[in-house]
Amino acid sequence: MTGNTDVVVIGGGYAGVLAANRLTQRGDVTVTLINPRSHFVERIRLHQLVAGSGDAVVDYREILAEGVQLVVDTVTEVDVAARRVGLASGGVVGYDYLIYAVGSGSAEPQVPGAAEFAYPVGTLEEAQRLRPVLDAATAAVTVVGAGPTGIEVAAELAEQGRRVTLVCGSVLGPYLHPRGRRSVAKRMAKLGVTVLEGPAATVTAVTPDVVRLSGGHTLRSAVTIWTAGFGVPDLAVRSGLSTDAVGRLLTDETLTSVDDAHIVAAGDSAAPSNLPFRMSCQSATRIGAHAADTVLSRIADQQPAPINLGFAGQCLSLGRRAGLFQFAANDDTATKFHLAGGPAAKLKEFVCRHTLKHLADEARKPGSLRWIKDEKRRELLQARRSEVLSVR
Numbered sequence: 017m018t019g020n021t022d023v024v025v026i027g028g029g030y031a032g033v034l035a036a037n038r039l040t041q042r043g044d045v046t047v048t049l050i051n052p053r054s055h056f057v058e059r060i061r062l063h064q065l066v067a068g069s070g071d072a073v074v075d076y077r078e079i080l081a082e083g084v085q086l087v088v089d090t091v092t093e094v095d096v097a098a099r100r101v102g103l104a105s106g107g108v109v110g111y112d113y114l115i116y117a118v119g120s121g122s123a124e125p126q127v128p129g130a131a132e133f134a135y136p137v138g139t140l141e142e143a144q145r146l147r148p149v150l151d152a153a154t155a156a157v158t159v160v161g162a163g164p165t166g167i168e169v170a171a172e173l174a175e176q177g178r179r180v181t182l183v184c185g186s187v188l189g190p191y192l193h194p195r196g197r198r199s200v201a202k203r204m205a206k207l208g209v210t211v212l213e214g215p216a217a218t219v220t221a222v223t224p225d226v227v228r229l230s231g232g233h234t235l236r237s238a239v240t241i242w243t244a245g246f247g248v249p250d251l252a253v254r255s256g257l258s259t260d261a262v263g264r265l266l267t268d269e270t271l272t273s274v275d276d277a278h279i280v281a282a283g284d285s286a287a288p289s290n291l292p293f294r295m296s297c298q299s300a301t302r303i304g305a306h307a308a309d310t311v312l313s314r315i316a317d318q319q320p321a322p323i324n325l326g327f328a329g330q331c332l333s334l335g336r337r338a339g340l341f342q343f344a345a346n347d348d349t350a351t352k353f354h355l356a357g358g359p360a361a362k363l364k365e366f367v368c369r370h371t372l373k374h375l376a377d378e379a380r381k382p383g384s385l386r387w388i389k390d391e392k393r394r395e396l397l398q399a400r401r402s403e404v405l406s407v408r
């Protein structure tokens with residue numbers, strides 16, 4: 017490609033910011049980042065915003081490269097044929113390459129009453145809506161969902177002296193190794209959180225002051241917080257692009273859309289080979305970097321590389337004074353090792369700060385982010401291909 021190349025990045029979260037910054041390696045690339053807010057949201061601190069123990073908003077000037085043009089708007093449509101995006105404000109922005117990094121939010125709850133009476137915490141606006149509700153209510157709080165978000169919300173509120181029940185659906189922290197799970201359970205007990213696990217602990221209905229469980233029990237609940245799963249925006253679906261079952265943009269292993277070589281996906285809204293990585297800011301920054309590398313390769317008329325991403329573990333805060341670092345194998349399966357207590361809380365805080373530092377470093381020195389690799393993904397894809405062939 018000769019001349020200037022216009023790259024539009026949709027979504028200024030962890031993946032989008034990393035990608036936008038990394039693209040500034042080339043002086044002949046114009047990078048436009050479109051995001052609905054004029055500030056960056058640190059989603060990994062939203063439980064702190066809910067509990068009033070922290071903030072979750074950062075000035076883009078601290079983390080975005082000077083060369084990136086920020087447009088505060090929402091993309092309403094991707095016109096694939098015309099290579100342009102439509103904006104909520106009515107404008108259109110053309111592109112040569114598009115990075116689709118719209119992230120995730122709270123999944124639409126399927127349980128009767130949950131959408132009306134329970135409070136999700138997956139986005140800044142949801143967390144901000146819940147904050148004054150919690151301020152006004154001193155009675156019991158129910159947190160539904162015991163993945164990382166539910167665990168972190170329950171612990172953060174309990175540490176402040178609130179009466180909290182955590183309804184797990186199945187088990188506490190499904191990702192965790194049994195040893196890590198026991199450590200979290202111990203901390204929850206210390207904080208006075210009632211943890212309900214097992215088949216009888218699935219929520220079947222929510223009313224303004226009651227949560228009904230599959231085992232027949234009802235819980236009185238002044239405030240019910242819904243953390244059971246993330247969903248993704250439907251922009252790709254609405255734009256006629258191929259997605260996985262939940263709406264993530266379907267790509268090949270280079271993160272390029274299976275429909276169009278000019279569209280590349282990153283972060284929680286990407287589904288490479290229909291085998292997406294676990295939604296996390298840990299993977300979002302790396303996938304964002306790889307998405308930028310794919311675009312830069314295409315601009316240079318080179319074959320982009322397949323993504324190769326390994327994991328180190330999952331880091332949970334359990335209030336401000338304790339945490340858990342669940343070590344994982346490179347392929348993201350939890351191992352029997354973990355770090356708990358105060359040191360893990362310090363590590364979690366370090367990770368949160370370091371994540372922002374990664375973004376800022378990439379703004380100053382684009383191309384600098386490096387990450388651990390995992391060769392097992394190739395084996396996994398190969399195994400799946402063989403399965404498909406044997407079914408045929």
Ligand SMILES: Cc1cc2nc3c(=O)[nH]c(=O)nc-3n(C[C@H](O)[C@H](O)[C@H](O)COP(=O)(O)OP(=O)(O)OC[C@H]3O[C@@H](n4cnc5c(N)ncnc54)[C@H](O)[C@@H]3O)c2cc1C
Pocket residue numbers: 026027028029030031032050051052053057059060061062063089090091092117118119120121137138139164165168249251282283284285295296297298299300331332
């Ligand atoms: C309470 C909580 C705690 C968490 N803790 C951790 C943790 O400890 N560790 C971890 O790894 N992960 C954690 N996560 C998950 C993590 O926050 C996400 O996986 C991560 O934010 C994904 O990054 P992303 O860049 O893909 O998307 P996001 O951070 O969601 O960013 C996407 C951006 O795109 C914007 N956008 C969406 N649609 C449009 C549109 N149509 N036009 C323009 N812009 C659009 C959004 O507004 C947003 O700014 C946590 C999440 C929550 C809610």
